[in-house]
Amino acid sequence: MNSNQPVSRNTLQRLPRYLNYLKSLDPCGNVSSTEIAKALGLNDVQVRKDLSSVSSGGRPKVGYNVSSLMSDLKEFLGYNAIKGAIIVGAGNLGRALMSYRGFTEYGLSIIAGFDSNPALVGCRIDGKEIHSLDELGDYCRENGVEIGVITTPAAYAQEVSDLLVSAGIKAIWNFAPAHIYVPDGVLVQNENMACSLALLSKHLNEMLGE
Amino acid sequence: MNSNQPVSRNTLQRLPRYLNYLKSLDPCGNVSSTEIAKALGLNDVQVRKDLSSVSSGGRPKVGYNVSSLMSDLKEFLGYNAIKGAIIVGAGNLGRALMSYRGFTEYGLSIIAGFDSNPALVGCRIDGKEIHSLDELGDYCRENGVEIGVITTPAAYAQEVSDLLVSAGIKAIWNFAPAHIYVPDGVLVQNENMACSLALLSKHLNEMLGE
DNA sequence: TTGCATTTTTAATATTATATACAATAGTTC
DNA sequence: GAACTATTGTATATAATATTAAAAATGCAA
Numbered sequence: 001m002n003s004n005q006p007v008s009r010n011t012l013q014r015l016p017r018y019l020n021y022l023k024s025l026d027p028c029g030n031v032s033s034t035e036i037a038k039a040l041g042l043n044d045v046q047v048r049k050d051l052s053s054v055s056s057g058g059r060p061k062v063g064y065n066v067s068s069l070m071s072d073l074k075e076f077l078g079y080n081a082i083k084g085a086i087i088v089g090a091g092n093l094g095r096a097l098m099s100y101r102g103f104t105e106y107g108l109s110i111i112a113g114f115d116s117n118p119a120l121v122g123c124r125i126d127g128k129e130i131h132s133l134d135e136l137g138d139y140c141r142e143n144g145v146e147i148g149v150i151t152t153p154a155a156y157a158q159e160v161s162d163l164l165v166s167a168g169i170k171a172i173w174n175f176a177p178a179h180i181y182v183p184d185g186v187l188v189q190n191e192n193m194a195c196s197l198a199l200l201s202k203h204l205n206e207m208l209g210e
Numbered sequence: 211m212n213s214n215q216p217v218s219r220n221t222l223q224r225l226p227r228y229l230n231y232l233k234s235l236d237p238c239g240n241v242s243s244t245e246i247a248k249a250l251g252l253n254d255v256q257v258r259k260d261l262s263s264v265s266s267g268g269r270p271k272v273g274y275n276v277s278s279l280m281s282d283l284k285e286f287l288g289y290n291a292i293k294g295a296i297i298v299g300a301g302n303l304g305r306a307l308m309s310y311r312g313f314t315e316y317g318l319s320i321i322a323g324f325d326s327n328p329a330l331v332g333c334r335i336d337g338k339e340i341h342s343l344d345e346l347g348d349y350c351r352e353n354g355v356e357i358g359v360i361t362t363p364a365a366y367a368q369e370v371s372d373l374l375v376s377a378g379i380k381a382i383w384n385f386a387p388a389h390i391y392v393p394d395g396v397l398v399q400n401e402n403m404a405c406s407l408a409l410l411s412k413h414l415n416e417m418l419g420e
Numbered sequence: 421t422t423g424c425a426t427t428t429t430t431a432a433t434a435t436t437a438t439a440t441a442c443a444a445t446a447g448t449t450c
Numbered sequence: 451g452a453a454c455t456a457t458t459g460t461a462t463a464t465a466a467t468a469t470t471a472a473a474a475a476t477g478c479a480a
Contacts, residue, residue, distance in 0.1 A: 010467075012412055016404035021389045023364075032427065040389065043469060048428065060427040060476045078411040096306035102387060106407045146414065154233075171414045173406065177312065179231045179250065189410040191403065194226040196383065197316045200399040201288040202222055204356065204381045207397065220437070242457065253439060258458065270445045270457045 011050045014042070016106075018051070019073045025066050032063035079107040084145050085173075088160045089152035090115040090123075090130050093175060097151060099126040108147065112139065116156075133163070140167040147171045154178035161188075221260045224252070226316075228261070229283045235276050242273035289317040294355050295383070298370045299362035300325040300333075300340050303385060307361060309336040318357065322349065326366075343373065350377040357381045364388035371398075 007015075021039055025031055033051065037044035051064065055072040058064035074080055082104060087094050090113045097103075098110050113130040115121065121132045131139060139145070148164040150157055150172060157176035164172060171187040174180060182188055217225075231249055235241055243261065247254035261274065265282040268274035284290055292314060297304050300323045307313075308323050323340040325331065331342045341349060349355070358374040360367055360382060367386035374382060381397040384390060392398055 007412075008467075009409070012408055013405050016402060016408045017389065017400075020387060020402075020404070024389065034427080039391075044427095045429095045470080046468060049468090052429080058428060060429085060474080061425080062477075063427070077408050078415050083411070083414075092306040092309050096302040099302050103403075103407070105387075106404050107411055108407060147410070171410050173410055177230060177315075179227065179234065181249075187410065187413045189406050189413075190227075191406050192226060192230075193313075193401065194230070194316050195223050196399050196401050197313070197318060198222055198226045198287050199219070200357070200381050200383055200397065201293070201317055202217075203397045203399075204293075205288050207380065207395070218437075244457080254457095255440080255459090256438065259438090259460095262459075268458060269447085270459090271447045271455075273457070 007053050011053070014040075014050055015054065015073055015077060018047070019070060019077070022066055022070045022073070027067040027070070029066050030059075030063040031066055031069075033058070035063070077107070079105065082107050082109050083147055084109050084111040084143060085147035085149055086111060086136070086140065086145050087113045087149040087151055088115070088133070088136070088164065089150060089156075089176075090117070090120050090125070091151060091153075094149075094151035095125050097149065097175075098128055101126070110149070111143065111145070114139075136163055137167040140164075140169060145169065147173065149173045149175065150180075151175045217263050221263070224250075224256075224260055225264065225283055225287060228257070229280060229287070232276055232280050232283070237277040237280070239276050240269075240273040241276055241279075243268070245273070287317070289315065292317050292319050293357055294319050294321040294353060295357035295359055296320070296322050296324060296346070296350065296355055297359040297361055298324045298343070298346070298374065299360060299366075299386075300327070300330050300335070301361060301363075304359075304361035305335050307359065307385075308338055311336070320359070321353065321355070324349075346373055347377040350374075350379060355379065357383065359383045359385065360390075361385045 017040055018036060021036060033047040034044045037047045054076045055064065055069050085108050087098055087110055094113060098113050103110060110128060112128055113125060114133050114136050115130055116133050120130050123130045146169060148169040150160050152160050154176045157174065157178040157180050161172060161180040161182060165182055165186055169186065171189070172182065173189050173191060175191045177194055180188060227250055228246060231246060232241070243257040244254040247257045264286045265274060265279050295318055297308055297320055304323060308320050313320060320338060322338055323335060324343050324346050325340055326343050330340050333340045356379060358379040360370050362370050364386045367384065367388040367390050371382060371390040371392060375392055375396055379396065381399065382392065383399050383401060385401045387404055390398060
């Protein structure tokens with residue numbers, strides 16, 4: 001495992017897919033890179049190369065041990081060190097994400113929500129309280145929150161982003177269909193459903209066109 | 211506009227970002243590729259190359275006309291031809307997606323939901339009825355539905371996928387954190403939140419580690 | 421223990437994507 | 451209208467990525 005070596009973006013995007021696939025296997029068993037490649041529609045060497053930067057390696061004639069490969073992947077992806085995050089925008093999507101417990105699997109724990117609507121302030125979603133936007137700065141500083149999730153309408157995304165940045169947030173997961181500007185040192189990850197839809201729609205059209 | 215030429219996956223993923231950015235500009239005005247590149251943190255030539263396969267071209271010294279570029283992008287991405295889709299799994303996420311009206315922007319219209327829970331069958335979310343899973347096949351065939359969205363727990367994803375395929379679905383948008391197998395000719399687009407989270411988490415760790 | 425099949429690992433090649441350099445074009449100014 | 455500048459568009463070079471090919475390692479069976 002040469003974890004100091006930088007991993008390409010493409011590789012990084014594939015790692016969670018490997019983990020996903022491994023979950024469907026017997027954790028006590030072994031799996032070969034060719035099997036993984038076949039199941040996920042990838043090249044087997046690519047799979048091995050990806051895994052080489054993460055795992056302690058497989059055994060010839062046997063493959064990789066499923067459970068140890070899984071823990072290597074989780075460790076590498078940071079799923080073990082759970083980080084607290086807040087959600088801004090307690091609309092339909094925001095509330096859905098707040099009540100979704102699966103994120104702890106991925107090292108993320110939603111600890112609170114924020115919304116400008118006074119009617120929502122004080123409500124609890126899955127035990128997590130919705131606060132007023134005014135409290136955002138203090139809350140983040142007091143709890144050392146580094147990740148913010150934006151689920152507001154597009155029109156407010158920039159405003160909220162600025163607020164998060166001034167509260168010391170280091171990374172933003174943006175679900176709003178808007179482009180936001182942040183200073184250097186702050187990371188924005190756009191969960192762009194539009195991107196996925198674009199791929200889906202385009203492929204579909206091509207398939208039907210032929 | 212050479213729309214017959216195939217567009218790379220990376221390019222395709224950038225196109226919605228361009229569209230997003232253009233929305234924040236005056237539709238009557240013009241915009242240069244360098245402006246777009248700077249705003250989105252990309253190379254200006256790349257932007258021009260991407261746009262060349264979509265748009266009818268810009269004018270030297272002026273740039274691209276915002277509104278016509280937007281409509282070219284929308285046309286190319288298939289956002290104008292709205293396609294009906296169904297959602298399987300009316301849990302938190304499923305209901306959130308059913309009530310999210312923004313998808314029509316992207317050429318997708320959720321027309322119905324399906325769930326195995328009898329207590330949910332008959333309910334309406336934003337005017338769209340939730341049906342029993344038994345009705346899925348007939349419904350899809352009668353309405354010519356080609357896109358299915360899976361928002362069930364991971365454990366049921368494969369089962370639901372099989373059902374969708376046998377109902378004649380051509381493309382599946384999978385939100386369940388599971389890998390699903392489909393026959394050739396059916397497209398799966400994984401909306402893998404885990405992927406986004408992986409990127410986010412990894413970058414965050416790297417930033418803090420330095 | 422020897423040969424064989426399977427699998428990882430490393431190296432080499434081919435492909436693709438991105439960035440650089442330059443030519444062409446259309447406005448703008450004097 | 452001639453020179454200038456901002457901008458597009460293309461052709462080339464570089465870098466990144468993926469694939470193919472070959473080598474090394476391991477377990478298994480005869």
